[in-house]
Amino acid sequence: MTTMTEDPWANLKRFTDARIGLGRSGAAMPTREVLNFALSHAMARDAVTTPIDWTPIEKGLSALGLSTLRIASAAGDRSEYLRRPDLGRRLSDASREALVRASEIEAAKPDLVILVGDGLSSLGVAANTLAYMSAFMPYVVKAGWKLSPVLLADDSRVALGDEAGEILGGKAVLVLIGERPGLSSPDSLGVYLTFSPRVGIKDADRNCISNIRQRGLSYDEGTFKTAWLLREAFRRGLTGVNLKDESQFLIEGEPGPELIG
Amino acid sequence: MYRVHAGGTTYAFSSLKELLAKATPHRSGDVLAGVAATSAAENVAAKMALADVPLKQFLNEAIIPYEDDDVTRLIIDTHDAVAFAPVAHMTVGEFRDWLLSESATPQKVSALSPGLTPEMVAAVSKIMRNQDLVLGAKKAHVITKFRNTIGLPGHMAVRLQPNHPTDDKKGIAASIVDGLMYGCGDAVIGINPASDNLTAITDLLLMMDDIIRRFEIPTQSCVLTHVTTTIDAIAKGAPVDLVFQSIGGTEGVNSSFGVTLAHLKEGREAALSIKRGTVGDNCMYFETGQGSALSADAHHGCDQQTIEARAYAVARQFKPLLVNTVVGFIGPEYLYNGKEIIRAGLEDHFCGKLLGLPMGCDICYTNHAEADQDDMDILLMMLGAAGVNFIMGIPGADDIMLNYQSTSFHDALYVREALGLKRAPEFEAWLARIGVTDTTGHLAPHASGNPLLTHAQALAA
Numbered sequence: 001m002t003t004m005t006e007d008p009w010a011n012l013k014r015f016t017d018a019r020i021g022l023g024r025s026g027a028a029m030p031t032r033e034v035l036n037f038a039l040s041h042a043m044a045r046d047a048v049t050t051p052i053d054w055t056p057i058e059k060g061l062s063a064l065g066l067s068t069l070r071i072a073s074a075a076g077d078r079s080e081y082l083r084r085p086d087l088g089r090r091l092s093d094a095s096r097e098a099l100v101r102a103s104e105i106e107a108a109k110p111d112l113v114i115l116v117g118d119g120l121s122s123l124g125v126a127a128n129t130l131a132y133m134s135a136f137m138p139y140v141v142k143a144g145w146k147l148s149p150v151l152l153a154d155d156s157r158v159a160l161g162d163e164a165g166e167i168l169g170g171k172a173v174l175v176l177i178g179e180r181p182g183l184s185s186p187d188s189l190g191v192y193l194t195f196s197p198r199v200g201i202k203d204a205d206r207n208c209i210s211n212i213r214q215r216g217l218s219y220d221e222g223t224f225k226t227a228w229l230l231r232e233a234f235r236r237g238l239t240g241v242n243l244k245d246e247s248q249f250l251i252e253g254e255p256g257p258e259l260i261g
Numbered sequence: 262m263y264r265v266h267a268g269g270t271t272y273a274f275s276s277l278k279e280l281l282a283k284a285t286p287h288r289s290g291d292v293l294a295g296v297a298a299t300s301a302a303e304n305v306a307a308k309m310a311l312a313d314v315p316l317k318q319f320l321n322e323a324i325i326p327y328e329d330d331d332v333t334r335l336i337i338d339t340h341d342a343v344a345f346a347p348v349a350h351m352t353v354g355e356f357r358d359w360l361l362s363e364s365a366t367p368q369k370v371s372a373l374s375p376g377l378t379p380e381m382v383a384a385v386s387k388i389m390r391n392q393d394l395v396l397g398a399k400k401a402h403v404i405t406k407f408r409n410t411i412g413l414p415g416h417m418a419v420r421l422q423p424n425h426p427t428d429d430k431k432g433i434a435a436s437i438v439d440g441l442m443y444g445c446g447d448a449v450i451g452i453n454p455a456s457d458n459l460t461a462i463t464d465l466l467l468m469m470d471d472i473i474r475r476f477e478i479p480t481q482s483c484v485l486t487h488v489t490t491t492i493d494a495i496a497k498g499a500p501v502d503l504v505f506q507s508i509g510g511t512e513g514v515n516s517s518f519g520v521t522l523a524h525l526k527e528g529r530e531a532a533l534s535i536k537r538g539t540v541g542d543n544c545m546y547f548e549t550g551q552g553s554a555l556s557a558d559a560h561h562g563c564d565q566q567t568i569e570a571r572a573y574a575v576a577r578q579f580k581p582l583l584v585n586t587v588v589g590f591i592g593p594e595y596l597y598n599g600k601e602i603i604r605a606g607l608e609d610h611f612c613g614k615l616l617g618l619p620m621g622c623d624i625c626y627t628n629h630a631e632a633d634q635d636d637m638d639i640l641l642m643m644l645g646a647a648g649v650n651f652i653m654g655i656p657g658a659d660d661i662m663l664n665y666q667s668t669s670f671h672d673a674l675y676v677r678e679a680l681g682l683k684r685a686p687e688f689e690a691w692l693a694r695i696g697v698t699d700t701t702g703h704l705a706p707h708a709s710g711n712p713l714l715t716h717a718q719a720l721a722a
């Protein structure tokens with residue numbers, strides 16, 4: 001026999017992912033709900049603290065014909081990374097030198113620098129990077145965009161791409177980064193596009209596509225938006241608040257600015 | 262120059278601003294800003310020096326120049342010397358001793374608030390332990406009214422926060438029913454919208470107004486959007502109860518929120534003009550939080566707790582119904598772990614109450630902070646004991662739109678059970694009338710005549 005009080009409106013759960021209709025044990029949550037919550041939080045915590053294993057991502061990108069280069073921010077470890085976002089936005093000295101050397105080897109400047117960063121969810125990067133890149137590469141090939149080696153960055157914030165992109169001389173930088181995990185979405189990937197990357201650029205000068213994951217924004221939709229923004233960024237010479245994502249007009253079959261312009 | 266000899270060393274602090282920063286209990290945001298004490302001993306030495314500073318000195322030495330900042334001007338221009346007189350001769354340390362003494366009655370403490378500046382209360386908080394922050398705040402009763410009465414001693418209200426990532430109306434309605442059935446929603450039913458579009462905002466206002474009127478709930482609603490959007494909504498005839506705005510403690514941080522003191526005045530006047538309050542006219546809802554000024558690069562080299570207290574000087578000009586410090590939302594670069602979040606929540610509640618504000622607290626954390634629900638249990642219990650006016654109520658403590666964890670409807674039941682705290686009286690009577698609670702305020706067994714249950718069945722159909 002249960003001593004728990006059930007909530008007769010639990011059938012409203014189908015309208016929301018919010019934790020409604022949980023029932024109660026006196027004033028407290030029932031045992032199963034306390035433990036469900038604890039598991040969700042544990043997964044989100046693990047997503048933040050678990051170091052990323054780049055090896056499978058390197059192999060997968062290699063299969064897509066992409067070379068890679070591992071770099072790191074100036075943050076010494078995960079704890080410092082969380083306390084000092086300023087260090088996560090700067091390259092370590094060794095990585096800066098490695099990028100300078102890489103830029104000297106290449107004859108032509110890349111159109112696009114792609115940086116994959118662990119950010120706040122190594123789980124989000126591990127779960128989504130290869131699927132996203134597989135869906136994105138056909139756009140790259142079709143447009144003929146020249147890519148630099150894909151940078152795989154430890155302890156990174158979004159703005160780390162600004163310094164890396166500037167050193168490599170990219171026309172734009174695309175940062176794929178693990179987003180701050182939510183309790184119900186510990187594995188989300190965010191994509192940030194910045195035209196003419198350079199140190200000190202403002203967040204208002206970027207475009208962002210958020211919540212890319214299996215149960216969120218699909219890889220097809222995410223890469224479609226990315227490619228649309230990238231074409232527009234190259235055409236208009238900017239990213240940020242003055243470049244509104246109007247790609248939905250294309251999805252919905254109406255003429256978008258790209259077709260007009 | 263402020264000097265102190267401590268532990269065989271002489272410490273010197275060049276300004277009140279530096280002294281306040283170095284006396285602050287350790288937190289990551291002050292380290293990030295480069296204003297924190299560089300050793301544990303220097304931190305205590307600064308507290309010792311601060312304890313000897315006369316309160317009057319705070320009227321002579323602005324931490325951000327009068328000419329540079331409209332919040333400083335507001336603080337200086339509205340200072341009430343008559344209210345200040347009873348403590349005008351005290352140092353910061355003597356003020357702490359007085360506040361905690363039997364002679365500081367709730368009446369005397371409450372009467373003092375127009376005479377206190379944010380920097381004075383921030384200073385005294387820095388030399389207080391957590392338990393001092395509880396007992397000090399408990400003496401400052403701040404009662405506000407709109408459609409019910411919030412802040413009575415022995416009472417605690419709850420904001421029902423039914424957020425949904427796409428503002429889906431059925432999803433929001435489901436969370437509202439859940440919260441009301443758990444006896445929450447007396448502070449406000451308040452939605453953080455995903456969209457800032459005026460039509461979408463108006464739809465949410467109409468939906469909540471419909472629920473409040475249909476079930477005759479003695480509470481108020483709010484859509485937490487920018488003040489200028491709410492002013493537009495009022496002009497278009499939308500049913501706005503409370504005007505919301507995030508605010509901070511410098512002109513620069515308010516500017517980063519796109520808001521001026523004139524906007525806030527205009528917002529309040531717009532809400533007053535439609536006279537929707539029934540038992541009172543406190544119609545503003547403000548949110549604040551330590552670290553916002555540093556985040557906006559508008560902190561002027563001050564510590565984040567002192568700047569936070571200055572935000573309350575802005576709030577008190579507008580006679581709010583609710584002021585909410587969203588303490589752990591900003592992230593670990595400002596408040597690193599449970600210890601820092603707990604301390605900051607107690608400081609904010611204390612400082613706000615002493616300045617005469619109806620303080621509530623979003624007892625919360627993000628998943629990249631070193632904190633969990635056990636830390637929130639501690640802060641909730643301490644704020645409940647300190648007489649917090651209201652807390653958040655979120656289904657299962659999990660906000661699926663803002664992606665952070667706060668307090669649940671169950672947590673409100675817990676703290677009521679543990680401390681005997683009651684709901685706003687009008688709301689408590691309503692809950693008993695429709696059968697959600699029994700006559701003692703405890704949740705009653707679910708009965709078929711409850712109109713909310715009927716509503717839930719209709720929603721599901």
